[in-house]
Amino acid sequence: MKTSELANLRIAIVGAGYGGAAAAKALSLLGADVTVYEQATEIREVGAGIGLRPSSMAAFRRWGIFEAIAAVSSASDYFEILTATGEPIMKDTWPESGEEKNTYLIHRNDFIQALVGVLPEGMLRVGHKLEAVTDRGDGATLTFANGTTVEADLVVGADGIKSTVRRQLFSDQQPVFAGEHAYRAVVDADAAHGLVMDDNLRMYIGRGTKVYALPLRHRNQLSFDVTVLNPDGTWTPNVSQDDMLATLEGFDERIVKTAQDLDWSKVSIRAVYDIDPVDTWHSDAVVLLGDAAHSMCHHQGQGANSAILDADALAESLREADSVPEALARYQATRKPVTDELQRISRQGWTEDELNDVFPGQKTAAK
Ligand SMILES: Cc1cc2nc3c(=O)[nH]c(=O)nc-3n(C[C@H](O)[C@H](O)[C@H](O)COP(=O)(O)OP(=O)(O)OC[C@H]3O[C@@H](n4cnc5c(N)ncnc54)[C@H](O)[C@@H]3O)c2cc1C
CATH class of the missing domain: 3.50.50.60 (FAD/NAD(P)-binding domain)
Structure with missing residues (x-):
């Protein structure tokens, strides 16, 4: 036009x-x-981290706001998937976009504040x-x-x-309910029992449970996300810390200890939905x-x-x-x-066996 x-x-x-x-x-x-x-x-977002992919960072560069985002995030070179006990399964670099090779790990609230902060005065009501x-x-x-x-x-x-x-x-x-819950918190890196090693995202997978350890080293923090299969589709389910700890049985002790130390009142608890x-x-x-x-x-x-x-x-x-x-x-x-x-x-986050454990004989969450 x-x-x-x-x-x-x-x-x-x-x-x-x-x-x-x-x-x-x-x-x-x-x-x-x-x-x-x-x-x-x-304007506010819950305490947890996300990764901004190279393609998003390339868009920010075109819009002239790359520095505003980079200033409140850490550049990650790769992500790694491990077993529940920490044995490596796979490790890969992020899909590149032109010159951009890094994913930037950022606290959700820092991200929305940075985006809103670059809008012209008076644009937001x-x-x-x-x-x-x-x-x-x-x-x-x-x-x-x-x-x-x-x-x-x-x-x-x-x-x-x-x-x-x-x-x-x-x-x-x-x-549509995904048949799972996400428990998300941000903890001090010093209280993460050695889970913060560098600026890379790690996902630990056990049976019916995934733990995403997303370092926010520019804040000296770790975003700690436990995603579990669970049939309760209440948007904000009533789950206790012991319930969550039970899903982490047999996990790497750094993960278990971090979960035990969480201030439960500050954990965001949500059933997962998509459309x-x-x-x-x-x-x-x-x-x-x-x-x-x-x-x-x-x-x-x-x-x-x-x-x-x-x-x-x-x-x-x-x-x-x-x-x-x-x-x-x-x-x-x-x-x-x-x-x-x-x-x-x-929707393909789980194996058939895992789904059968939690939803025996049902097709519902077996997406
Ligand atoms: C547990 C979890 C982990 C995630 N991790 C990642 C990740 O690592 N990486 C990633 O890329 N994504 C991740 N996501 C997804 C990501 O958070 C969403 O896709 C993203 O927030 C969508 O942005 P949006 O602006 O489209 O919608 P929203 O963030 O939902 O924003 C919608 C806005 O519209 C406003 N609104 C709603 N209704 C009205 C109305 N009637 N009138 C006026 N305003 C209204 C709301 O208040 C809100 O501010 C995750 C999501 C979850 C649940």
């Missing part, structure tokens, strides 16, 4: 998670008139919970719980796994992005990265296409085949 057309384009983004904030940055660089509406009154979206064909109207109504030429639904935009316009399918692929992500004036479009299980560590790459592809499509409808079709054609496949392989 022409620079003058982009400058006149009013874009409303719903949700200021990684996807919404990244889209705000990428789309504002086109010169468009962008506003982000977030339901929360304060907190305290705006979307209640209704009306698609008018050549634009859309958003109605918020605080009584505000907004007209936009393009609406980006970046409102997460339970997306209101998706439910009202594209698909009424509900999130089935959504057939259509866009109309001529509304489009889905990030978890709203393709929430996936975390076994491949690709949810946040996919949201960043969506934002990059959406901006590129608007730059290259002749109109908004053409851009949205291009964006879906570029991104959906990739995320459909990631959704599929991210």
